[in-house]
Amino acid sequence: MANEVQDLPAALQMQQLLAGFEVSQALYVVAELGVATALLDGPRSVEDLAETTNADSDALGRIIRFLTPLGVFRSAEGGVEITDLGRTLADGPADSVRGLARYWMETHYSPFSGLLHTARTGETGATKVLGKPFFDWVGESSHLSELQNSAMAGGGRVARADLLDAYQLPEGQTIADIGGADGALLAELLAKAPERKGIVFDLPNVVAKATETLAAAGVDKRATVVAGDFFVDNVPAADVYVMSVVLHDWDNATATRVLKNIAGVATAGTRLVLVEMVLPEGDRPHFTKMVDLTMLALLGGRERSETEWRGLLTESGFALDRIVSGSGLLSVIEATLN
Numbered sequence: 001m002a003n004e005v006q007d008l009p010a011a012l013q014m015q016q017l018l019a020g021f022e023v024s025q026a027l028y029v030v031a032e033l034g035v036a037t038a039l040l041d042g043p044r045s046v047e048d049l050a051e052t053t054n055a056d057s058d059a060l061g062r063i064i065r066f067l068t069p070l071g072v073f074r075s076a077e078g079g080v081e082i083t084d085l086g087r088t089l090a091d092g093p094a095d096s097v098r099g100l101a102r103y104w105m106e107t108h109y110s111p112f113s114g115l116l117h118t119a120r121t122g123e124t125g126a127t128k129v130l131g132k133p134f135f136d137w138v139g140e141s142s143h144l145s146e147l148q149n150s151a152m153a154g155g156g157r158v159a160r161a162d163l164l165d166a167y168q169l170p171e172g173q174t175i176a177d178i179g180g181a182d183g184a185l186l187a188e189l190l191a192k193a194p195e196r197k198g199i200v201f202d203l204p205n206v207v208a209k210a211t212e213t214l215a216a217a218g219v220d221k222r223a224t225v226v227a228g229d230f231f232v233d234n235v236p237a238a239d240v241y242v243m244s245v246v247l248h249d250w251d252n253a254t255a256t257r258v259l260k261n262i263a264g265v266a267t268a269g270t271r272l273v274l275v276e277m278v279l280p281e282g283d284r285p286h287f288t289k290m291v292d293l294t295m296l297a298l299l300g301g302r303e304r305s306e307t308e309w310r311g312l313l314t315e316s317g318f319a320l321d322r323i324v325s326g327s328g329l330l331s332v333i334e335a336t337l338n
């Protein structure tokens with residue numbers, strides 16, 4: 001279907017685009033029910049698959065038929081098999097985005113029905129539809145907080161790709177990961193720097209899992225978990241501050257408040273390491289442009305170009321030193337407190 005889209009008349013092409021909501025929900029069903037996971041060992045009949053995943057076999061068969069031309073499944077002798085694309089919705093593969101599929105559909109989907117409100121007013125669709133700011137709504141539910149953490153950990157790994165493989169953190173004994181969620185990134189950084197200590201700081205419900213993550217990585221003796229709100233509480237003192245996909249959640253005025261919280265606690269010369277996307281200039285297709293829309297609708301945040309990152313950092317008292325990119329979506333943006 002997708003690769004034939006350009007051969008269709010414009011009105012049909014547009015209908016394909018309009019049906020994006022059906023694609024999203026069908027993929028969510030495959031992820032949520034564990035259909036992709038159940039196919040990892042080879043082809044199965046739809047009836048067998050429906051029984052394993054506790055689904056209605058007619059409905060599941062039609063969802064699979066709909067997703068097959070999109071490259072998620074392939075018909076095979078004895079039933080259906082999963083493709084390399086479809087495997088990313090399974091539990092297990094290193095490039096799995098199953099957690100992201102569940103998180104997006106359970107938390108992002110309904111706020112997007114408020115995009116018209118966002119376009120008219122500039123206010124977030126999330127606040128209009130959910131009745132409160134997005135992170136407050138997620139933070140009130142341990143289920144959604146866990147979904148968010150696992151989506152961030154999985155999606156973050158895919159988006160970072162090889163970025164941190166050869167990357168050396170700036171010098172400094174204690175690393176604080178602000179908005180560090182369940183500690184997955186801090187655990188990775190501490191594992192590569194056995195002489196350093198770390199702190200993971202995030203909202204109480206979100207950081208609750210960090211002790212477990214750090215222990216599983218064997219770095220818990222060098223790590224502290226701090227629950228707090230970076231708009232209310234001082235961030236902990238540290239030598240190097242890491243913030244991974246946090247500032248893109250906020251507009252410039254709010255992102256500046258977070259950076260000024262760090263600047264208020266840290267001394268001149270303290271290094272800041274942002275792991276963020278850098279929006280390319282121009283019309284070329286880029287995933288960052290989709291993420292930017294997510295930020296607009298959900299949080300009032302934004303993706304930023306190199307020039308915009310430099311401006312935000314300067315405004316908050318930091319100087320941008322360098323940007324390091326890998327093969328994935330995320331880059332490292334290093335800065336120093338003036």
Ligand SMILES: C[S@@+](CC[C@H](N)C(=O)[O-])C[C@H]1O[C@@H](n2cnc3c(N)ncnc32)[C@H](O)[C@@H]1O
Pocket residue numbers: 135152153156178179180181185201202203206228229230231243244245246249
């Ligand atoms: C997009 S997630 C990034 C998580 C993690 N750094 C990563 O790279 O996977 C943004 C994080 O900011 C946290 N956060 C949002 N508001 C916060 C606040 N007021 N104080 C502390 N953390 C907050 C969220 O709970 C969430 O873990």
